[in-house]
Amino acid sequence: MPVHYFLVLSALLFSIGIYGVLARQNAVLVLLSIELMLNAVNINLIAFSAWMQGNGLPGQVFALFVIAVAAAEVGVGLAIVILIYRNRQTVDVDEMSLMKW
């Protein structure tokens, strides 16, 4: 199969994730969109791994690292969101302008 099928699919998922990050107001939904983008990156890594045949093992290893980092990111991200909710009773990213000049 042509390798660019997979690359374009991953580019499409990444762009949808960008739309979600920019257009969503709820902080948890922004995190969901970030997961979409990380997943698009993983599809890219695995596609190149399959394309390189026997030399493609690093692609799979790095996909596993990306999954682990995504898990860490979600844990810390949700902790921050819950803390903000506890202090300000909202998870609306438009209202979190405390550190904006």
Added chain:
Amino acid sequence: MNVETWQEVTFWVLAAAMTFAAIRVVTSRNVIHAALYLVVTLLGAATIYVLLYAEFVAWVQVLVYVGAIVVLMLFGLMLTRADIGKSNFDNDQRLLAAVCAAAMFGVMSYVLVDAFEGQEIDLSRTEGTTAESVGDAIFSAYVLPFEVVSVLLLAALVGAVVIARRDTEEDD
């Protein structure tokens, strides 16, 4: 139909389902539905990994992403008491965001197709990479990044506990 045709059919069905589910993730008016549509996208990605002979990554994807991350997200949605019913979660820069995402997709797909057109992934192999070979690679050539990821996970765990912990002295 031969195997190659089936692989192409599988890819297009998965691509259509994943794209639909991903669009629903970012447009759904119901937060729980958005999280559950993310499950569809993640499972589709896992199936794509199987199609590309990366079975171990596919199972890790199902276990970690679908099993842990989405459940964590659902907990986050419940703890922040997001409106479970229908409500507006989009801000007023939706059009700008769509233009930005479309431009990104246009540029990326043009560059990728231009660079990789004609390159084929040979999917006619009979066996994929085994968990054994992935494990060998992680614990030999990539043992240092593996350890760094372990420390990162530990730091994230401690950090999440410290951040989300309710400070009892302040509450009194």
